Amino acid sequence: MAKTQRWKVGDATITKVVEIELPGAITWIVPDATPERLSQLPWLQPHFCDAQGVASMSVHAFVIEADGMCMVVDTCVGNDKERDIRGWNMRQGPFLSDLEGAGFAPESIDRVMCTHLHVDHVGWNTRRVDGPWKPTFPNARYLFEQRELAHWQAAESRSQRTVMEDSVLPVLDAGLADAVASDHRVSESVRLVPTPGHTPGHVSVRISSGGHDAVVTGDLMHHPAQVAHAEWGSAADTDPELAKATRSDFVERYADTPTLVLGTHFATPTAGRILRDGASYRFVVD
Numbered sequence: 001m002a003k004t005q006r007w008k009v010g011d012a013t014i015t016k017v018v019e020i021e022l023p024g025a026i027t028w029i030v031p032d033a034t035p036e037r038l039s040q041l042p043w044l045q046p047h048f049c050d051a052q053g054v055a056s057m058s059v060h061a062f063v064i065e066a067d068g069m070c071m072v073v074d075t076c077v078g079n080d081k082e083r084d085i086r087g088w089n090m091r092q093g094p095f096l097s098d099l100e101g102a103g104f105a106p107e108s109i110d111r112v113m114c115t116h117l118h119v120d121h122v123g124w125n126t127r128r129v130d131g132p133w134k135p136t137f138p139n140a141r142y143l144f145e146q147r148e149l150a151h152w153q154a155a156e157s158r159s160q161r162t163v164m165e166d167s168v169l170p171v172l173d174a175g176l177a178d179a180v181a182s183d184h185r186v187s188e189s190v191r192l193v194p195t196p197g198h199t200p201g202h203v204s205v206r207i208s209s210g211g212h213d214a215v216v217t218g219d220l221m222h223h224p225a226q227v228a229h230a231e232w233g234s235a236a237d238t239d240p241e242l243a244k245a246t247r248s249d250f251v252e253r254y255a256d257t258p259t260l261v262l263g264t265h266f267a268t269p270t271a272g273r274i275l276r277d278g279a280s281y282r283f284v285v286d
């Protein structure tokens with residue numbers, strides 16, 4: 001499977017660079033999304049599950065080029081990091097060279113935005129260079145939603161402390177971080193949209209250019225099946241009721257509109273539109 005995909009949204013360009021493809025059951029993250037239930041949504045096939053309902057997901061970054069700016073949205077799992085999750089611990093993956101191969105040397109990035117501060121969204125914020133963790137993107141301002149940052153700075157779980165210490169605090173220490181509001185306007189065409197519930201300060205990213213629109217979901221949903229079943233939560237939602245309300249609102253807002261929806265964990269081809277489907281909804285790829 002190709003590691004990169006590219007979309008034009010008016011004058012903006014969005015490029016996806018994949019770090020990890022995750023085939024297999026997704027009940028570890030969306031417990032209601034059993035193979036049996038997924039197989040009852042035939043429009044998920046062939047991209048998002050197979051005929052048996054075995055799903056696929058992806059960990060990837062989106063690079064948004066707009067208004068003379070180049071911004072990475074979500075920095076995946078990263079290399080060399082001590083993690084509890086098998087396959088994510090002390091990774092040695094080629095993400096950074098794949099990013100550079102797509103045309104984005106680390107020095108060329110001038111914004112980094114994490115939709116939230118979970119382990120698979122902050123990893124490449126930093127990398128190990130002769131000992132200490134250093135910001136991977138030395139010329140970038142890193143945007144962190146202010147409530148999200150405060151929440152996780154106060155977190156006590158050992159695993160989340162580790163994530164903060166190796167992937168967020170070194171950026172703050174380097175003076176490269178900006179705490180921003182949940183509706184922050186990044187540039188003329190790019191702004192944040194508050195979508196709380198998965199985490200307290202979770203945001204999506206909206207791109208509007210030349211009369212065209214796109215939105216990067218973040219983890220308000222993990223799989224397109226949640227377009228039809230907004231009530232299916234994530235095992236990692238900090239506020240399950242708020243997350244569910246945010247998911248429902250999101251699906252209703254974008255249904256039957258031309259807005260291109262880019263799923264932060266949706267497997268290739270990753271982007272599509274939300275359509276009403278009787279009393280429900282479905283996700284249709286271009």
Ligand SMILES: [Zn+2]
Pocket residue numbers: 118120121219265
């Ligand atoms: Zn995630």
